[in-house]
Amino acid sequence: MCGIVGLFLKDKSLEPKLGAMLTEMLITMTDRGPDSAGIAIYGSDADNMSKLTVQSDAPDKDFAGLDAVLAERIGSAVTLRRKDTHAVLEMEHAAVDAARAALGDLRPGVRVMSAGDTIEIYKEVGLPKDVAARFDLSKMSGTHGIGHTRMATESAVTTLGAHPFSTGTDQCLVHNGSLSNHNSLRRRLKREGVRIETENDTEVGAAYLSWKMQHGATLGEALESSLEDLDGFFTFVVGTKDGFGVVRDPIACKPAVMAETDQYVAFGSEYRALVNLPGIDTARVWEPEPATVYFWNH
């Protein structure tokens, strides 16, 4: 059992409150996943700038002076904004690949949570309310975001085992369920040269989607093919730079509720997660169909 929440704003006036709304939804889903929690949030898009969200188990040591040494190595300005065990490194778009490569060299203990123009991913072990407080999630603004509360079944309770998983530039995935063919699929993807870091089933799902997209599939097509190639139970919610999508396996035993108003589209594993959203009493509320890909874009 895990909990998923998602919020895609249509009304720009709500953007400053995105973090607060999503945090409240996330904490409501604590019963479904008290082991760890995470959030992917899509903020404002600055021209020609990109960001890497990174994590370290020794942040004091790893983040000290990282912006300066990284800037020197890649020959381009870098700013660092630290939040607890995570930090957001911002740089010119063209410098991202070089920065990623240099990070492994300069700070081997630092792990990249996400890369993109607007995405930031924060995740840690602990109760959702504590994780949200550590990263001050409720103060964040943005256009859309996805959150996850984890009750671990397929792999250890670790930061890297928490969701969301990054699936590519400005893309992420969260999952409720368990994949049964993740070991064979992991071996297949590794043979194809895909890098997979953990024993976690969802990471394999994320890597699968990235791999499909690297071979020319759109996200929608990759999600469609996941229905064929992934065995097991899943409700997936994926985030992209300008939208979010939902797909459930054909059996659809993992719960999902959606709500839409003129102001937002919202996702919750349970209706409880949605009850404090503005106008929920008059929203269109429905359960997404099995084996059907849903997508909303700005």
Next chain:
Amino acid sequence: MQTINLEAEGLRSMNAVLQAQAKDTNQTSWEIENPKGSHAIAVGLDAPIDVTVKGSTGYYCAGMNKQATIHIKGSAGPGVAENMMSGTVIVDGDASQYAGATGRGGLLVIKGNASSRCGISMKGIDIVVHGNIGHMSAFMAQSGNLVVCGDAGDALGDSIYEARLFVRGSVKSLGADCVEKEMRPEHIQILRDLLDKAGCDAKPEEFRRYGSARQLYTFKIDNAGSY
């Protein structure tokens, strides 16, 4: 009219008050305010009382109901009216998966759509859905009636025993050992009665009936020793 504010009262306390009502209670009408999608609202009731839940509910609302009439003024989460014994449960909106599962008696009315596994393993309950139902509905259904005014999803009535299934719209596919059956006058009468009780103006003649072909190994006497 007795009113309980679920947020203020708390779930266990609210259920305890409702469960404590005697069969001859004079407090026959109850309203639950602020359900806010909470789980297990109004479960295990055993008195002829009317309970109105003013909003949508989470998992297992009205489970194990006996005698009571429970009216949900919103949508219901998974397992609404699970294992109902008697009484009536009405959902104004949609119902999530396994609505009315294993129910042994009473009437469940869903005015919107029901999702997957509606009436799974039903054992005597009557279920009337004004809209559509999802896949694997009435799986291993043993007795009772499932009435669907809209369409049914994949694998309707898989491994069904003696329950009757009535569908007005399309059936995406029938499950193993489930077949269409002749609609005889007694079925029209059963259906008319159920539609009437469920406040549905559909005509019984517009429905098709489905049930067990009784061809699975469970129906073969030679296999009795396996159980």
